[in-house]
Amino acid sequence: MIICPFSFYTICAVQDGVELSTFACSIALHACTLVIDLCLGQQLHLQCIKKALDVNLAVVNSLIDMYCTCARILDARSLFDGTPERNLITWNTMIAGYSQCDPLMALQLLLEMNDEPNCFTLTSITSACADLAALRCGKQVHGAVLRRSYSDDLQMGNALVDMYSKCGSITNAKNVFDRMGCKDKFSWTSMIAGYGMNGYGNEAVQLFSSMIHAGVHPDHVVFLSLISSCSHAGLVDEGWNFFRSMINEYNLQPNKEVYGSVVNLLARAGRLREALDLIDTMPFAPDEYVWGALLGASKMHNNVEMGRLAARKITEINPDDVKNYIMLASIYAAGSKWGEYAFTRRSLRGIGSRKEAGISWIEVMDKMYSFTAADSSSPQVCLADEVLHILSQHMDDVGSEFCHIIFKAT
Incomplete structure (x- = not known):
């Protein structure tokens, strides 16, 4: 810096x-x-x-x-x-800070704001909507952008592409991208990543070709998004070729994040041995992300030996990471290694830590709600449990009827 x-x-x-x-x-x-x-x-x-x-x-x-x-x-x-x-800078600074760590609070602060929001405000709020996957709220922000004629701002356009991509509205993301009069490297990267996270791997590859044709030189972030897109779409050979072209054609030395993405690409496709060989040839020591990709794929493909190796390496780097013990225990259980499963669970209790609970958000009637697993703080939790019970009973009834039809047919 x-x-x-x-x-x-x-x-x-x-x-x-x-x-x-x-x-x-x-x-x-x-x-x-x-x-x-x-x-x-x-x-x-x-x-x-x-x-x-x-x-x-x-x-x-x-x-x-x-x-x-x-x-x-x-x-x-x-x-x-x-x-x-407080002036507009005060509000914008606080909203931007919240958009990085507590997007729900960023939206709440916008409602309390007594100044007219400007382009910077709406860019931060768009990023908050992206992290919350709040499509309806994001569309309202987009409407405010159009009314204030901020749509020509480059950062605003990039934020909208990212928001629509993360909300799963890839058509709207592409529309915003196509209407941008000026695009930078982040614009192309956001659109490539958006295609990837929504399963449009072939479109991501085609967009990369268009980017090169437009004279934009790719960097590490572009290749990271591109290889990740290939990984999500199952385009293993294409992703591997991009990794090689990054080195041979564009003279870019892959960093740890890129190596981790390629390991994930190979491992998710079941090519665990190739992924391990790549780790062995890395020019620097692999970190938790790289070994974590191999561990996750070992669980996916029920490879106990590879999972044990990856978990041991991660434990050497960070012995207090609870989620890796939990994942390794799941691998042992899937492979019927009950003795090792019990030992891993005892080790988990020994470190005295718990896995951090994930938080989910849902948008209902223009309001955002957050909750965790087994959360009983909401006044509507009883109603939610009742609806879940009805749905579960309905699925059981449909399943029984389906099995009865299959039995008669056979």
Whole structure:
């Protein structure tokens, strides 16, 4: 990360005890944000409090941005709530911070916003809708974009393509992509990734050819999206050829993420031995993601030996990762290795950890609801259980009737 000379000079001056001004403090905080230096940012915050600079709105906005970037969203929200005067930058900074870690709260904050949202606001909200897969809400944001004539903005267009792709509306994503007057590398990558995550592997390959024809030089992210698209669509040979062309034609050395995607490509197709051979030839030590891809595929194909190897490697890197013990236990159970299954479950209890519960979101009548497995906090949980019971009974009845028909036919 490159910091401008003035920002670097400002940080050095602050460390040497030079008197701070609001402008210098904002610049120094911005530099801390660029390099994600929480420690120095907190020291600057303390100096701001001592010099009574923390009442200046520009300084407060810089502090909120620094804390959001450093993943200290609660500290950022505390500053936001304690600021009696807020401008559009304040709202945008807080909404953008929430869109990265708590998209539901980003939408809630938009409803509380007392300033007219601009293009930056709607770009952040579009990203939040993408993470929530909230298609209906995303369409409403798209309507607001069109009404305000923001559709020509490059970042806005990229965010809309990403949002529609993640919401499964690939037709709308393609429409936005085709109407973009200006496209950058991220535009092409988002569309390729969108095709991949929705199972349109052949379309992703064709779009890559169009990108090359348009004179856009691919980078690691493009190839990562392309190989991942081939993996989702089962285009194993095509994905492998792209991996080789990345090295031989475009002179790009694959990073760990690309290697992990190729391992996943081979392993998901049942070519576990080839995946392991690729891991052995990597120019750097494989990480959890690479071994995790092999472990997941070992579970998919009930390969106990390969699963045991991958789990051991992951345990050496991160012995407290609970989900790998759970996956290995499932592999042993599928292979009827009950002794090893019991030992793995005992090891899981021994590390004293639990698998983090996943959170799901659902959009109903323009409102977003979040819940976890076995969540009983919702006032409608009894109604949901009753509906599930009715559906389960209906499926049992249909299944019994179907079996009866098959029995008579045979």
